[in-house]
Amino acid sequence: MIAQLRGVDASGAGLSDRISRQLESAIAVGLLNDGDKLPPENVLAEQLGVSSITLRQSLAEMRLKGLVETRRGRGGGSFISGKALATPEQLLSEFRRRSPEDLRDLGDLAATVAAGVGRRAALRADEQDLRRSRELADRFARASTAEELRRTDSRFHISLGVAAQSRRLTNATIQVHSELAALMWIAGPSAGSVKTASEEHDAILDAIERRDEEAADRLSAAHFERESETLLDFFLELATTTPEEA
Amino acid sequence: MxxxxxxxxxxxxxxxxxxxxxxxxxxxxxxxxxxxxxxxxxxxxxxxxxxxxxxxxxxxxxxxxxxxxxxxxxxxxxxxxxxxxxxxxxxxxxxxxxxxxxxxxxxxxxxxxxxxxxxxxxxxxxxxxxxxxxxxxxxxxxxxxxxxxxxxxxxxxxxxxxxxxxxxxxLPVLASIFLKSVASRDRAVVLLNDGGRVVTSNTARHSTGTLLSAADTSALAALFEDYVPVPSAVPGRIPWHVGILKVG
Missing domain, CATH: 3.30.450.20 (PAS domain)
Structure with missing residues (x-):
């Protein structure tokens, strides 16, 4: 699961900071969970594509924030700690540190991957694949908290990668959502926004079910284009109307 | 051939x-x-x-x-x-x-x-x-x-x-066993599961995961020029067929 986090831009200054943010996002969306044991440092560094020194800095930062705890002795190692759930305030402050270009870029990746996933799912999904995705789409539609929405949304889109019969596209979807999900619904989920997303999910599933690859491709891309536009609008709204926190 | x-x-x-x-x-x-x-x-x-x-x-x-x-x-x-x-x-x-x-x-x-x-x-x-x-x-x-x-x-x-x-x-090992046995690309040969999904084949057009058609008898006859079930000591345990796709 750690390997799927890779894809973070591993260059430039503040690399250790970016690695810890990436791990924090993974915790926030449920990719990493309370009590999960992290791989040994040398293995984790290799999986994330950074040096051991950089990783050690990240882990130290996360230990300070109480997100990682290290136990000694047999069965010891670094563990995701119980205090790991990011608060809405933390997520919002993370969000404000983004840039418009960065958000647009993430939206582009999400839309591009989803379009490919939708197209291939329309060609390859069988009844069982569809049933599973419909079930997850229903769970999303019934979700009420932001946290539940993030998880069910991610799981729904990952299930489409599975339906597309593609291991790499599934991994790419997980990677996109490990970053995107932490940004979603931070404005507080409104009934309207959940309904729109849910209707789009259903339309994508309908296109997949009638094996309409063009429509599945187009609707999947449009779904993420709309969501990332909403995100970017919210970012710009914050950046132009409220003063930066100290 | x-x-x-x-x-x-x-x-x-x-x-x-x-x-x-x-x-x-x-x-x-x-x-x-x-x-x-x-x-x-x-x-x-x-x-x-x-x-x-x-x-x-x-x-x-x-x-x-x-x-x-x-x-x-x-x-x-x-x-x-x-x-x-x-x-x-x-x-x-x-x-x-x-x-x-x-x-x-x-x-x-x-x-x-x-x-x-x-x-x-x-x-x-x-x-x-x-x-x-x-x-x-x-x-x-x-x-x-x-x-x-x-x-x-x-x-x-x-x-x-x-x-x-x-x-x-x-799957890569299963594909290798299949391909060594078929050892020919003259015709498209497919290992198909009961849901009509390709397990492996000798043709890029119908690679692993491709959905062809449900594997009831009439669908198989429409799809394949010649086909055989994968035999098993327990019938039904391996619900797969190997077939030669019709041309076109």
Missing amino acids: SPEQLSRIIRTTAELIGTRLDAVFDDLNSLLPDIVRIAEDAPDRRPAKADFEPLRPQLQAIIARHEGLVDGAGIAFGQDVLRDAASWLEWWRVGHGGEPEFAAHVFNPDSIRYYDYSAMSWFQLPTTSGHSLAMGPYIDSGGTDLNIVTLAVPFQTAEGSPSALGADIC
Whole structure:
């Protein structure tokens, strides 16, 4: 699961900071969970594509924030700690540190991957694949908290990668959502926004079910284009109307 | 290549696939008596996770014995079979160095990596029907994270829902066995599962995962010029066909 986090831009200054943010996002969306044991440092560094020194800095930062705890002795190692759930305030402050270009870029990746996933799912999904995705789409539609929405949304889109019969596209979807999900619904989920997303999910599933690859491709891309536009609008709204926190 | 030669090739290929998979099924079946005995001997006939640790060498031996064809093997416990876990996979996989490694899974429903095997076809179909089954290929997200086929043998213990013994089949190795046997690209030859999904083939147009058509008799006749079922010592256990696609 750690390997799927890779894809973070591993260059430039503040690399250790970016690695810890990436791990924090993974915790926030449920990719990493309370009590999960992290791989040994040398293995984790290799999986994330950074040096051991950089990783050690990240882990130290996360230990300070109480997100990682290290136990000694047999069965010891670094563990995701119980205090790991990011608060809405933390997520919002993370969000404000983004840039418009960065958000647009993430939206582009999400839309591009989803379009490919939708197209291939329309060609390859069988009844069982569809049933599973419909079930997850229903769970999303019934979700009420932001946290539940993030998880069910991610799981729904990952299930489409599975339906597309593609291991790499599934991994790419997980990677996109490990970053995107932490940004979603931070404005507080409104009934309207959940309904729109849910209707789009259903339309994508309908296109997949009638094996309409063009429509599945187009609707999947449009779904993420709309969501990332909403995100970017919210970012710009914050950046132009409220003063930066100290 | 003459139709007779082609016909012979699909028959020997189907037999070879059947023989190799049956050998894995035999290994799984040979473990059943030990599993049932452990469950019976446990207090209140509800064993704990650790009670099955003595079977680890046998599970690891299944992985080692089939020349790379088996990528992992283990026991998927039904709901409430164990007294110390609602769900549990005692599963072993080929590790990076070739040594068997314990396969850890996420059973936390809040995780997006939650491995809800009870909802997955490879577990659900055999435990519901009570019959062994070769299931796949499918993307095992949260499990192996690979595109795999799973052979599953269901069993019932005194307490709890039905469980399954399983072996993950490595698709690249299965494809290699298939391609060496077909050893020709004159015509498109496909190994097709009962859902009409291509397991492997000798043609890029119909590669692994492609959905052709459901494998009832009339659909198969419409699809293939010539086809044979993959034979198995237990009929229905490997619901696959090898066929030569019609041209066009």
